[in-house]
Amino acid sequence: MVQLSGITPSGHVQLGNHLGALRRWAADGGPDDLYFVSDLHAMTTAHNPAKLRSLATEQLAVLVATGIAPERVFVQSDLARELGALTWVLECTCSYGEAARMIQFKEKSAARSASVEGGGGGMDGKSKGQAGVRLSLLTYPVLMAADILLQGADEVPVGEDQRQHVELARTLARRFNSTYGEVFTVPEATLPPAGARVKDLAEPARKMSKSANDSAGVVFVLDEPDQIRRKVRRARTDGGSVPAYDPENRPGIANLLDILAACAGGDPAELADEYPSYGVLKDAVADAVIEELRPVREGTRALLDDVAELERVRKAGAERAIDRGAHRVSAALRMVGAA
Numbered sequence: 001m002v003q004l005s006g007i008t009p010s011g012h013v014q015l016g017n018h019l020g021a022l023r024r025w026a027a028d029g030g031p032d033d034l035y036f037v038s039d040l041h042a043m044t045t046a047h048n049p050a051k052l053r054s055l056a057t058e059q060l061a062v063l064v065a066t067g068i069a070p071e072r073v074f075v076q077s078d079l080a081r082e083l084g085a086l087t088w089v090l091e092c093t094c095s096y097g098e099a100a101r102m103i104q105f106k107e108k109s110a111a112r113s114a115s116v117e118g119g120g121g122g123m124d125g126k127s128k129g130q131a132g133v134r135l136s137l138l139t140y141p142v143l144m145a146a147d148i149l150l151q152g153a154d155e156v157p158v159g160e161d162q163r164q165h166v167e168l169a170r171t172l173a174r175r176f177n178s179t180y181g182e183v184f185t186v187p188e189a190t191l192p193p194a195g196a197r198v199k200d201l202a203e204p205a206r207k208m209s210k211s212a213n214d215s216a217g218v219v220f221v222l223d224e225p226d227q228i229r230r231k232v233r234r235a236r237t238d239g240g241s242v243p244a245y246d247p248e249n250r251p252g253i254a255n256l257l258d259i260l261a262a263c264a265g266g267d268p269a270e271l272a273d274e275y276p277s278y279g280v281l282k283d284a285v286a287d288a289v290i291e292e293l294r295p296v297r298e299g300t301r302a303l304l305d306d307v308a309e310l311e312r313v314r315k316a317g318a319e320r321a322i323d324r325g326a327h328r329v330s331a332a333l334r335m336v337g338a339a
């Protein structure tokens with residue numbers, strides 16, 4: 001049973017990625033599971049090449065420092081040739097309507113159009129806005145299908161927002177297999193084990209995100225202890241003065257209690273009773289987060305300093321991932337009559 005999960009280098013890895021995904025991948029991952037840095041997925045909107053490269057390297061180091069076996073990790077762009085060929089074959093198996101129906105495409109392209117129209121001033125704002133949307137925003141679910149089908153993944157644990165993309169991968173795998181011949185494992189979207197969504201410390205109504213415009217409420221796994229403490233001390237606490245666990249009405253404090261429970265153990269509602277004031281609670285949260293992230297930060301820094309070792313891990317991961325998938329690309333090309 002092969003499970004495949006990825007992380008996109010759209011920013012520095014943050015506490016939510018760690019608690020909601022990476023830490024679990026390290027602890028629960030099966031011997032055949034695969035984890036990858038999806039750097040090609042970070043190119044569907046304007047990006048900075050040098051930054052993308054350094055974020056991808058950093059994320060690879062974070063995955064290994066978190067405890068994921070080095071032989072289970074790889075960087076997506078190291079498979080660019082195989083993925084490029086397979087994406088094309090799958091695009092030729094997919095209709096325009098299927099891609100355009102993806103909710104994420106509709107939402108993101110609408111948001112992008114609106115921002116261009118808003119600042120565009122003047123001529124033909126709408127078409128100008130749509131023209132500024134990268135074609136890859138439309139086609140990236142097909143690349144995601146290639147990620148999954150190349151590796152022969154059986155299961156892809158995803159949140160609701162990515163479910164439709166895994167459904168598309170299933171549809172394309174089935175269609176290819178029945179039209180040209182059996183090549184692909186039909187993957188299944190599974191729900192990752194429920195875990196609290198870590199919220200932004202400054203804006204607890206939204207989730208913590210690596211690409212947030214304002215990082216005041218985002219704890220990055222590579223933040224130094226004093227930065228973490230400062231961010232936690234400034235966390236929004238929704239009025240009142242005594243901690244109570246009420247996610248609906250007091251999301252800021254509930255978020256801090258969830259984070260404390262995730263890092264130090266315990267039940268968030270019971271933990272609320274142990275802290276007489278917000279100040280004492282925030283100190284405890286900062287201490288717990290600093291200790292939780294310390295080994296990851298130190299391990300990542302050590303790996304980033306050891307360029308040769310990180311390069312070795314990266315190369316070995318790429319070779320293994322290519323070995324696992326290249327025969328599927330060859331078979332698919334042969335079956336469609338292209339090789």
Ligand code: AQP
Nearest residue numbers: 007008010016017020021197198207208209210211212
């Ligand atoms: N706040 C969060 N709480 C719990 N889990 C989270 N994840 C992300 N944010 C939180 C989980 O991290 C994994 C990798 O995320 P991703 O790179 O696939 O993209 P994402 O979910 O969109 O994460 P970000 O940090 O919010 O990135 P941007 O800013 O680019 O959108 C996933 O398993 C995700 O559930």
